Structures are given as structure tokens and as C-alpha cells.
Amino acid sequence: MSNTSALAVAAQHSMVNAPTVPDSWxxxxxxxxxxxSAEEITLILDYAEALHAAxxxxxxxLDLLKGRTIANLFFENSTRTRNxxxxxxxxxxxxxxxxxxxxxxxxxxxxxxxxxxxxxxMLVDAVVVRxxxxxxxxxxxxxxxxxxxxxGDGPHEHPTQGLLDILTIRQHRGSLAGLTVAMVGDIAxxxxxxxxxxxxxxxxxxxxxxxxxxxxxxxxxxxxxxxxYSLDKILPRCDVLNLLRIQFERQAIRPFPSVHEYxxxxxxxxxxxxxxxxxxxxxxxxxxxxGVELTPEVADGPHSVILEQVTNGIAxxxxxxxLLLGRPNPTNV
Amino acid sequence: MQTxxxxxxxxxxxxxxxxxxxRRGRLLVVDGLLAGIDVSDEDVPAHAERWDxxxxxxxxxxxxxxxxxxxxxxEEDETIVTGTLAAVAGGxxxxxxxxxxxxxxxxxASVEFIRQKGARADNCRVYALGCVSKHQQGESLxxxxxxVEAGAVALSDGPRPxxxxxxxxxxxxxxxxxxxxxxxxxxxxxxxxxxxMHEGMEQLxxxxxxxxxxxxxxxxxxxxxxxxxxxxRLHLTSISTSGSVELCRRARARGIPFTNGIYVAxxxxxxxxxxxxxxxxxxxxxLRSQDHVDACLEGxxxxxxxxxxxxxxxxxxxxxMLEIDAAPFGMIALETALSQVITYLINPxxxxxxxxxxxxxxxxxKLLGQSGGTLQRGKPADLIVIDPDRKWKVDATALQSKSYNxxxxxxxxxxxxxxxxxxxxxxxxCK
Numbered sequence: 001m002s003n004t005s006a007l008a009v010a011a012q013h014s015m016v017n018a019p020t021v022p023d024s025w026x027x028x029x030x031x032x033x034x035x036x037s038a039e040e041i042t043l044i045l046d047y048a049e050a051l052h053a054a055x056x057x058x059x060x061x062l063d064l065l066k067g068r069t070i071a072n073l074f075f076e077n078s079t080r081t082r083n084x085x086x087x088x089x090x091x092x093x094x095x096x097x098x099x100x101x102x103x104x105x106x107x108x109x110x111x112x113x114x115x116x117x118x119x120x121x122m123l124v125d126a127v128v129v130r131x132x133x134x135x136x137x138x139x140x141x142x143x144x145x146x147x148x149x150x151x152g153d154g155p156h157e158h159p160t161q162g163l164l165d166i167l168t169i170r171q172h173r174g175s176l177a178g179l180t181v182a183m184v185g186d187i188a189x190x191x192x193x194x195x196x197x198x199x200x201x202x203x204x205x206x207x208x209x210x211x212x213x214x215x216x217x218x219x220x221x222x223x224x225x226x227x228x229y230s231l232d233k234i235l236p237r238c239d240v241l242n243l244l245r246i247q248f249e250r251q252a253i254r255p256f257p258s259v260h261e262y263x264x265x266x267x268x269x270x271x272x273x274x275x276x277x278x279x280x281x282x283x284x285x286x287x288x289x290x291g292v293e294l295t296p297e298v299a300d301g302p303h304s305v306i307l308e309q310v311t312n313g314i315a316x317x318x319x320x321x322x323l324l325l326g327r328p329n330p331t332n333v
Numbered sequence: 334m335q336t337x338x339x340x341x342x343x344x345x346x347x348x349x350x351x352x353x354x355x356r357r358g359r360l361l362v363v364d365g366l367l368a369g370i371d372v373s374d375e376d377v378p379a380h381a382e383r384w385d386x387x388x389x390x391x392x393x394x395x396x397x398x399x400x401x402x403x404x405x406x407x408e409e410d411e412t413i414v415t416g417t418l419a420a421v422a423g424g425x426x427x428x429x430x431x432x433x434x435x436x437x438x439x440x441x442a443s444v445e446f447i448r449q450k451g452a453r454a455d456n457c458r459v460y461a462l463g464c465v466s467k468h469q470q471g472e473s474l475x476x477x478x479x480x481v482e483a484g485a486v487a488l489s490d491g492p493r494p495x496x497x498x499x500x501x502x503x504x505x506x507x508x509x510x511x512x513x514x515x516x517x518x519x520x521x522x523x524x525x526x527x528x529x530m531h532e533g534m535e536q537l538x539x540x541x542x543x544x545x546x547x548x549x550x551x552x553x554x555x556x557x558x559x560x561x562x563x564x565x566r567l568h569l570t571s572i573s574t575s576g577s578v579e580l581c582r583r584a585r586a587r588g589i590p591f592t593n594g595i596y597v598a599x600x601x602x603x604x605x606x607x608x609x610x611x612x613x614x615x616x617x618x619x620l621r622s623q624d625h626v627d628a629c630l631e632g633x634x635x636x637x638x639x640x641x642x643x644x645x646x647x648x649x650x651x652x653x654m655l656e657i658d659a660a661p662f663g664m665i666a667l668e669t670a671l672s673q674v675i676t677y678l679i680n681p682x683x684x685x686x687x688x689x690x691x692x693x694x695x696x697x698x699k700l701l702g703q704s705g706g707t708l709q710r711g712k713p714a715d716l717i718v719i720d721p722d723r724k725w726k727v728d729a730t731a732l733q734s735k736s737y738n739x740x741x742x743x744x745x746x747x748x749x750x751x752x753x754x755x756x757x758x759x760x761x762x763c764k
Contacts, residue, residue, distance in 0.1 A: 034538070111654045111655055112655075112656060113654050131656065132658075133657060133659065134540045134541050134610070135539070135541070135610025135656070135657050136610075136656050136657075138609075138610045139610055139656075153540075154540055154541070154658070155541075156539055156540035156541075157540075191540060194538070194540060219534055219537045220537065223534075223538075
């Protein structure tokens, strides 16, 4: 979507003058993309572009969420997602509280629910949660009164990452319908893959998951996803490649013989770019392992939109915060 | 609590799984012993308390082989007092307590501790299971002879599987000297380690670590082969996969002697419940997909599965408030097991009352060579009175168990235990 049409959307939703959250948005939390409709996903994408435009590409601070407080509750290391949420909150005029702690609650002696309740008692309006264990934001949403935003729960979902990936594709191709998007790498341990799969399928894209058989379940086919173990075979058909990081930290047992062998089979390099479609988009959720999932030439090459993804991340997170907190008296849905 | 032990139950539906009886009649209990069915009036002592149980079932008390409490060592989960109270509230008149305590029950003194605590609690009969391996560490045999001498009714490292095949083989051989059964929780841990839920579509979507069905299938196959090889006695505590059921069915057809059990959770709860990320749904064996549940029900129906166990495994509230990866496995079940069986097996017609009671009382009692599971004259009057038509709603906080970890909270179930009698003495009466 161009900036002109983004501004049109902003005007249509009275974004700049009398901002209101549309009635078509009725969620209190953003826990994943699995249970959002295509319309709801599109709404977030549209608002992301509108808010990005309204902040004059990040140069102007809005006061849409003035007086609201957002807590970043990160139980797992993160720099980009945490900073992205912080910046998004600040560009909307909200205050932020940062809490980070690594390790599970067993190691700390305080349950993560108690930690979250403590933060909530500081009267925050939303908590942004990242945790190495799947389902933690869902558990928090049952124990807290405020909004909960999933910033990545184990290998389960990372909805804002899925949304920013999809927004980046839409900006380049106009629409997702009919595009072939391949997620390459460690699908089993990837929350980014899961959120992308739900979002892409709902918006009409064809999705391929590709990687070593120990990390790519055949069962994905039952959800209408193509499963492939050969990047070279699917390469000529792909419009977009999303190169997932190998999550060494989540793999209890090394699922492939060596990084060397992995790069031979799945790394995106110049030679593979030559066998791709001329306008292929190369994406990566980051942090990227240069030389593992992709070579530096590809990461910095003309097909790469990796840094645009980062910029879009802030826009998506602004839209998310605004939709969840933008009503004066949020309805509890 | 009443100590009266002479009763006449009138207008009862009497179910005796030890002889396949299910008919109307009156049942006499004199001084704590079963004294016959359809006795004439002159045989009824004058001091007998008459109870007209029209519309209700009188059956032998339930006998559980897979109960875990926390005492000693984890009293925050369950003590022998609270746990046995939960047992009688659920219709159990006898339980075999897991050796999984801290320290584990691997010495004669600890067996004695369990038996004394059980006797002092004076709720239901409490039997002790001894460890198969020292400290339950799965390496070398515990002093099984001493454990048996002290009163251990069977040997078990449960809920841990006996991973070491050599150890299991030795245990089967060694226990045959004492005519004791070895219990194994069939699971190949090198396949399932780190797993949280049943591997399948739900698990794929949720991104939780998998417990593949074949981890159980392979252990079942191994165990059955070892029974054949050693002639030892083995009980598979917890069957939950279609593969296990099929292996057991074939083993029965070949005449291999063994017993097996299923936990009530695996009778009707499925892996889709994990979508709630409620740690109370994290149990072992894991909640499987519907096709596995269906295969287990067929196994119960055709006699492939002998025994229905509670799988009662209490965990204090704070332990289940952890992330699903970190929370311990287990659910409490003593107080819901019978109603789960009535609701999901008896009322839908999968098992008759008599068959269901056999799997919950007569078969487990027979397996351990203990009394129970019968209405036969002269045996101790361990009885339950059940109102099969009354419904109730599970309220975890209102149960007798010290812990609340059940995924059934809020669910409506059929069948209420009106009274539980042990040695003819009423140890539980429904309010």
C-alpha cells in the first residue's frame, strides 16, 4: 500500500482528527494469529500503515495513548522485539516499563504469574510478554485484568512478527493472494513460522514449509501447507523466502548432522538467487546467522527486505497497541 | 463417624463382579463381614441397621493400583490422611500407594511407615508398593525381599518407567521368587524425554514438545516380550495408545499371562484440551487424540484391558501455576474416577456395570492377591452405595483431596457415592 492510500485509510478511520477504534475490532488480547480472521489481520495491516504515515515515518510523536502504560515483560532474551515494542509505545505517547528476566520461574523461585501480577499492580494497561514456554501469554490472560500481547511464546506463536512479515510482502506485491511463500529452516521450533502460516493461509497465499525432515513435520500437509525437504526443488516456484534462524537453544538434540551440511542444503546464496524468480523477496525474522541461513551477499543484496521488516515491526506494534488500548473504556472480550 | 458394622441393605441393585451377578436383592452385613444375599428375616440380627437403598447400587468398594500421595516428603501435595479421605469419598475401599515419595519406598522401614500411617488414618485399606530399584534410580534392584517381608504388595518405580531393560528382566526373575507383580509404566524415555503432550496435530500447532505414541508402544512390546522370556509377572500400569492396545490384544491371543491398566483421564479426555494451556491437563500418559481414546475404549470392551486405575497424582496449586513446560505431570482422580467411568463407559453402553466394577475392584484385588471386589459371604464388608442417576458438578476446591489439580473442574458427571463402608464401618457418607 502506498503512503497516499495509507493516508486515505487514516482519514477514513478518522485517525488523525478524532481517533476511534473501529467496532470491527473486538479483542482485548493479541495472543496469536490462529484465531484472527482475514478481516482482522487486514485491519491491523491497514492501521500499521496509517499510523506509520501519521507519525511521518517515525519523525513525529502522537499522543493517541497518552497516559497509558505498557509493560514489557521479557522472560527470554530479546533486543529487537523489546525495543520495537518500546518505540511503538513511545511514538503513540504511552509510557513503558521494562522488566526482563531470563530462565523459568522454577529457577527464580517466583512464578511468572506472580511476577506478572506484580507488574500489573503497578497499574499498567497492557503487558507485552515473551517467554520460552508455549502458552504463557494465554495463562497470563486468564490471571490478569489488563491486555496481554504475545511477543513470542516458545515455539508457539509470535503474532506481531507474522504480521510484520505479511505487511512487508504486501507492500511489495500489493496482495498476498496467489503468492507462493516458503518458510525455510527450523519449522518445528519456530513461532515465527506458525504465526506466518496462519496469517498467510487466511490471506490466500500458498505456503511451503521447507527444511530437514527432523524439523519439518509431514502433518503440516493436513493444514493445507506444502511440505518439502529440498530448497532447490521449490526454489523456482517461490515468490518469497522467509529464512528462519536455526534455534540451537531450543533443540535438545541436534536434529541435523552439522551446520556445514545444513548450509549446503538450505542456505540462500548467490548461486541459488540465480535459480530463483527474478523478483524473489528474501526475508528473515532475525537475528540472522550470516553464513548459516543466508550468505552476506544475499542478506545485503537487492532481493533482501530484512531491514524493511524491522521498520514495519514498529508500525505493526503501534497498530496492535492502538487497537487494544485505543478505546476509552475497553470492552472485555 | 459411625462405627456400627451390622447392616441390612434392602431393595438394592447388587453387583458382584467376582461372580458376574447384577440383580435386585437384600444384602446382610454382620459385624463387618458380608453375611449373604437374600437372607431370610430370622437371619437378620435385631441390631442390624436397615437401609432401604431403592434405586441405588450396592457394589464392592473400588480398589486402586495407581494412587500417589506426597507423604513422606511432599505433604504439600497430599498426606495419607487427606488422600485416604479422598479415596473413600470416591468409593475406594483399598489403594496401593505409589513408591514415588521423598525418600522413595525402598526400605522395609518405609513400607512400615506407609502401612502404619494408613492404619492410623483409618479411612480405607492402604497397601504399599515397594520400589523396583534402589532410590527409584533405575540402576540396581532394591531389597525386594525385605520390602515384601515388610508388606509391599507389589513392586513399582512408577510413575517412572523402568527404562533399563536389563534391570526389568532381573526384576521379573527376582520377584517371581516372592510371587509379586512388577508394575511398569510403559514409556521409552529416550523418545519422550522433555515432552509435554501427545505428538500430533494439536501438538504441532501449539509448538509444545512431543510425547510420541511409539514411546509407549515400544515399551509395551518390550515388556510383553520379557514376560514371555522370563515367565515373570508384570502389570502395565497405564495403556493409552492404539498401538499398545493392539500389542496387548495379540499377546492375549497368544496366551501370554499379564495384566494392564488404563488411567481414567485417558478414557475420555483428549489432547485438544491442551489448547487451554492449563497445566492441569498435563498428565502422564498424556491426553491422546480421539483415535487413541477410541482404541482404548474398544480394548476395554473386548477385554484387552483388565483394570481401570485412578492415576491420582496430586500437585499443589503453586506447582501447577508454572509454565506448562515446567509444571509437573498429574491430576487428582480418586474422587472423580467412578463418575468418569459411569459417565463415559457405563452410560454410553461401552461397559456393563458388572464389567466396569470388575475392572475397578475385583481384577485389581485379584492381581494383588488381596481381599476385595466381591460380595461373597464371609469376606470383609468393603462396600459402596452408589446413586447412579444423581448428577454432580465437579468443584475442585470442594473435594477432599489436598490438591485441586483436575481438568474436570466445572464439569457435570453422573453418579454419586452415597456411602463407603470398610469392614462394615461407614467411612464416608455423602452430605
